[in-house]
Amino acid sequence: MAENIFLEVVTPSKAVVSEEAQIVVAPGSEGEFGVLKGHTTFLTSLKLGSLRYKDSSGQERVVFVSGGFAEVLPNKVTVLAESAERRKDIDVDRAKRAKDRAEKRLSSGSADIDFVRAEAALRRAIHRLSIKGVA
Amino acid sequence: MATLKEVKTKISSVKKTKQITSAMKMVATSRLRGAQESMEAFKPYASKFAEVLGSIAGKAGEEASPLLVPKEEVKKVSVILCTSDRGLCGGFNVNLIEKADKFIKNNLAGKEVSLTCFGKKGRDWAKKVPMAIDDQYIGVVGGKFDFSVASTSGQKLINRFLEGAVDEVYLVYSHFKSMARQEPVIKQLLPIPSLDEMAKNDAAPEAGKDAAYLAEHICEPSSDVLLGEMLPKNIFIQIYDALLQTSTSEHGARMKAMENATKACQDMIGELKTIFNKRRQSGITSDLMDIVGGAEALKG
Numbered sequence: 001m002a003e004n005i006f007l008e009v010v011t012p013s014k015a016v017v018s019e020e021a022q023i024v025v026a027p028g029s030e031g032e033f034g035v036l037k038g039h040t041t042f043l044t045s046l047k048l049g050s051l052r053y054k055d056s057s058g059q060e061r062v063v064f065v066s067g068g069f070a071e072v073l074p075n076k077v078t079v080l081a082e083s084a085e086r087r088k089d090i091d092v093d094r095a096k097r098a099k100d101r102a103e104k105r106l107s108s109g110s111a112d113i114d115f116v117r118a119e120a121a122l123r124r125a126i127h128r129l130s131i132k133g134v135a
Numbered sequence: 136m137a138t139l140k141e142v143k144t145k146i147s148s149v150k151k152t153k154q155i156t157s158a159m160k161m162v163a164t165s166r167l168r169g170a171q172e173s174m175e176a177f178k179p180y181a182s183k184f185a186e187v188l189g190s191i192a193g194k195a196g197e198e199a200s201p202l203l204v205p206k207e208e209v210k211k212v213s214v215i216l217c218t219s220d221r222g223l224c225g226g227f228n229v230n231l232i233e234k235a236d237k238f239i240k241n242n243l244a245g246k247e248v249s250l251t252c253f254g255k256k257g258r259d260w261a262k263k264v265p266m267a268i269d270d271q272y273i274g275v276v277g278g279k280f281d282f283s284v285a286s287t288s289g290q291k292l293i294n295r296f297l298e299g300a301v302d303e304v305y306l307v308y309s310h311f312k313s314m315a316r317q318e319p320v321i322k323q324l325l326p327i328p329s330l331d332e333m334a335k336n337d338a339a340p341e342a343g344k345d346a347a348y349l350a351e352h353i354c355e356p357s358s359d360v361l362l363g364e365m366l367p368k369n370i371f372i373q374i375y376d377a378l379l380q381t382s383t384s385e386h387g388a389r390m391k392a393m394e395n396a397t398k399a400c401q402d403m404i405g406e407l408k409t410i411f412n413k414r415r416q417s418g419i420t421s422d423l424m425d426i427v428g429g430a431e432a433l434k435g
Contacts, residue, residue: 010180011377012282013173018400043187044355045364071187080184082282082368117287118245 005037009079016084021053042072062087099125142411147351153400160393174379197352200363205326206302211247213301217308218257219385226391228256234319235307285375296325307375309384317384
């Protein structure tokens with residue numbers, strides 16, 4: 001059994017994950033990548049998606065990340081995300097509301113809305129729901 | 136001269152004021168704690184980000200991002216002014232506004248200045264001067280807010296900078312030094328001051344040891360692209376940090392102001408009580424004199 005790597009997921013408001021993991025799989029902007037202990041130092045941006053890892057007991061965990069950056073060191077992975085939530089902390093109602101809101105805004109077709117933002121909000125909401133297995 | 140009754144009314148009104156100020160102090164104290172906690176919670180993110188940014192900043196050139204390039208001619212300047220929404224916090228807002236005002240008058244004379252206001256007090260001032268207001272965000276400072284406020288407002292400024300609607304952006308906020316000390320600070324946001332400086336600033340003692348092997352990072356996508364993505368984020372981080380600091384400072388300043396006010400009320404009550412007692416005694420004395428005088432007169 002390989003040794004564990006330390007995983008840290010931090011957002012501006014709190015540290016979401018800070019524990020040992022057997023393996024970490026993250027949604028890099030150039031493609032998903034997996035990290036085991038002893039990985040070479042590596043820096044990448046992340047896209048919206050789910051970060052998956054196996055904790056020290058072998059339990060599979062999923063964390064939603066809104067995109068950000070990941071720094072990989074031989075014994076540590078640090079993920080900097082603007083927002084991140086563990087699967088169990090995802091608020092389904094809130095995500096549903098956000099989805100409705102974003103859809104409405106996009107379909108309203110008025111010129112003064114920020115399409116990029118609305119679309120990003122929609123994608124976040126959809127992904128949150130899909131992690132929960134709702135959508 | 137105030138009558139006994141007037142003094143009494145005055146005492147009770149000062150007492151009520153004191154109750155209010157001491158209650159406000161308690162509220163400010165608990166809010167201060169909350170604000171300090173969110174400041175603490177933000178630290179790991181900010182310091183890690185700065186560390187990574189500093190390490191790749193050393194490798195990339197100025198062409199990595201248009202945000203790094205100073206405009207040839209600076210005509211339009213935008214100032215982000217962070218103040219509180221509410222008063223009763225001593226000289227807090229006045230200090231911030233004065234700092235901004237002086238800076239605009241001394242350093243930005245002859246340039247077209249527009250403001251982005253966080254907080255009602257700063258906005259009210261800008262309206263009175265009057266000064267152009269690009270955006271205003273009320274109900275942020277001093278309350279609960281998250282990172283999206285900073286990224287929304289930051290993105291707007293970045294867009295304006297890229298479009299050429301604005302040539303320089305400055306940030307005025309209150310740096311929270313300690314419970315008792317808050318200091319107005321001015322920071323240049325855009326164009327981003329040189330990368331070397333950033334790399335130096337961020338190479339704090341702890342980051343220093345990592346920087347050595349960080350230099351060998353494989354970057355994906357290339358370090359220039361990464362840097363281009365990180366720089367706007369860094370602006371958001373600075374704005375968010377400024378908002379957190381200003382909020383914490385506001386509560387700190389209010390706590391101090393209310394503590395002083397409570398103390399002043401206490402002193403005033405003491406003084407008024409002395410006056411009240413003197414007045415009462417002199418009343419009794421004169422009454423006694425009357426009685427004694429009357430009794431003497433009766434004796435004949």
